[in-house]
Amino acid sequence: MLPKTYDPKPVEEKWTRLWQENRVFRAGIDKSRKSFTIVIPPPNITGALHMGHALNNALQDVLIRYRRLSGESSFWAPGTDHGGIATQNVLEKMLKAEGKTKEDLGREQFLKRMWDWYKECGGTILQQLKKLGCSLDFSPENIRFTMDETRAKAVYQAFKELWEKELIYRGERMINWCPRCYTALSDIEVEFEEERSHLWRIKYPVENSDSFVTVATTRPETMLGDMAVAVHPEDKRYRKLIGKNLKLPLTDRLISVIADEEIDMAFGTGAVKVTPSHDPVDFQISQRHGLAQMPVISYEGRMMNCREKYLGKKTALARKEIVEDLQALGLLEKEEPYTHNVGKCYRCSNHIEPLVSEQWFVRTRPLAEKALEKTKNGELTFYPESWQKPFDAWLEKIQDWCISRQIWWGHRIPAWYCRKCSGEGLHFDEKGELRSVSVKKGAKPAVSREKPLKCEHCGGQDFLQDPDVLDTWFSSALWPFSVFGWPSKTPELGYFYPTSALVTGYEILHLWVARMVMSGIFHLGELPFKKVYVHGIVRDKHGQKMSKSKGNVIDPLDMMAKYGTDSMRFSLLIQAVGGKDIPFSENSIIGGRNFVNKIYNVSRFLQMNLVPGENYELELEGADLSDRWILHRYNQTLSEYKKLMDEFLLPEALDKLYGFLWDEFCDWYIELAKPDLQTENKKKKLSILINVFLNSMKLLHPFMPFITEEIFADMKTSAGSTAKSLMDEKLPRPNKKLEDETSLRKMGVIMEIIKSIRTIRSQFTIPPRKEMRAVITSSNGALEDIKPFGHYIKNLARLSELELSKAGEKPKMSVSAVMGEFNIFVLMEGDIDPEKEKNRLSKERQALLAGTKTWEKKMQDGSFLKNAPEAEVEKIRQRIAENNDKISRIGLILKELER
């Protein structure tokens, strides 16, 4: 005999192996069938899979399995992302533990270590996706990596095409610099966080005068690089000072007062210190006024170009000392608490230093405009659609994309400089390696994947490659087509591109999705996908983001080991409603675990009853009411399920299945069918039980692949299937022959009667096992309707005897209920307290009377009668009639109790 509880572990291990061995997930080109393609958001190779990956990939797997079962040729290939800064940081940390730095190793050795790490970690992540049940084809030739040879070709091709169209350029701009990661970042890689700090008011002495101009700043340390103080041209306080010089404290420099419209007179003192090298706004002001730049903060985040005292000190320390020094000089007017937003690195959370630097950029506006056309004309749609607006808004305000990173791990920028022609433009470090390049000083890049043979200008052959690498998102942006071998015109590219849908979390809508859209249109002239399914973030049960530092991380691998993969998938998927964030707790998996066990026990029950080897083909002949009812409900559930799945309403579809299987199939239908399993009717009943159940398993399969596959394998022969896997089966189609609305109505009445008898039993604490006698009376034809199904009531309400009669007499020693058109009397043994019973019925009567009163009031309302639709009025008329009928019936029972 099968054990009472389901043990997921051996089942999951078995099927994980068999699926790969039999290559059931293989997606080939099959022009006779529709294709369904999703490219996996490639996980970064930074460590292990987390809950977010579990959700993201479970959702994709649901879609892929559903489409595969629907007969489409599904493609979903595994892959990982090299993950640029994030991954480099992981290795740097590991080196630190060994007491080394990446400089100790040198670029070449460091990269070798990175590739070793990829081999180790990339494999682990794929292994974990397998555990999650993802129906990816893990054949080695199928595994993609954003830095493998094919993808590298794509990156070069993309760079070249953009360069040739002048959409990539090199220039000096204000960029976001992370001194910790030691690289430039794009604007969207900066996260703003509110921080409590101070606003300092500093007095700048006016030259040849005793007066001062007071400026307000949150960053006093940058004052060493001030080149001016700006005021609004119409600011009366300062108008006279415009053009005058100020003595910049702590330096021996003079700076001038300039006028700029952008200055807000109402903020601070209305006078702003202008630091062109370290503030984006100041940079713009300086451009407008032709101010010189003077950087005072280095790439390391230390003070430079300043007096000895501060030289080389970190900005935070310099800030403290400068404030103290100003105070000592009497130039600090005020220090007030101030809360403002501070930019932080999205990879290491350290403060971002805005500074001027020469970098590579993508000119995004022309690309964004094309993308906007597609979203505006409805070609690109979002599920849920509320993401469309923010997506569009971002494209409309898009800034040029800084794509160069000063790290080592990534695609090296395919630009080369002739040593001879580049003049002063090449800067080397102490080891003689090219460290940075200045185009302004003569360096002219030649774009090429390999080292160029000859310089176009001087014929020289000594080339140096640009030391920077590309933003990791640059290669991610090409993923939907690089996956298929672009720029080669592979058959896969032709068949699977554009892909069918993209499934992703909203946090990378700009970083990734928008860039894929722009790249797809630019390089292939076609959107990479037309549907974007956007999901939320898995949080802890209090809605907090999971993070190691908070210690609230739940590891999906632990959860799968403890409760099984199907259970975890269920609890994630059922909660993923409307793309909202999911508050996840271990507790929520238990619901999934219970459902898995419930299903397992259904199969156990059926297997205990069926005769192995026998074929239980669906027999409709002679189906009784409960059969017709469950088949009708199954059929309805199937149609609703398909509709929901096609609309990407996956949690809703799962919820429908859950309700159908647990409430209707288990709690009602199986219970109703049980007595028949003891009769010659057994085979017919089993045919319906097995067919409805196994078809439901097919519907459930995309969500919970392991248990459904296992059950199917155990029972398929009974349903006449020889399929090797459930996935070789087809999803059932709704069948008109199964429709039977009448059964729904009739079963509804019977279920209500059963429930009211159960309620009475419960109220009088009659043990469920104890058999009772009951009498049901009704003065009209309704009784005829239920007469053939008395045995349903007897069985499920546990009655030893059921009398159906027209006579309205209340049997002695009985408890009564009025349900619809029926009076129900449950016969009690021994005495019942007439007072208690009277009380109970009177209370119900009161409630009914109150209802009638409300409705009648409404019926006396002239404007209601005049304005409300006739159907509404009729409905209320009927309610009153029903109520009154019940009231009078209760009245009669009460009268009988009096005697």
Added chain:
RNA sequence: GGGCAGUUAGCUCAGCGGAAGAGCACCUCCCUUACAAGGAGGGGGUCACAGGUUCGAACCCUGUACUGCCCACCA
């Protein structure tokens, strides 16, 4: 500072113009031969607040409050 959501039972949410719902949690009774990871029954909500539209509002409109996200160069 701008924009977008949300506020319904203890929790997570559905309902989006005609008698307040589900799941989980809770309480009571039951180890009934598929399942105690189960079954049956039950309690619990002025639908954030204030106005308005309507015969009728959780639902539509207008404010207010709070919460959450996204975007933004206010020193």
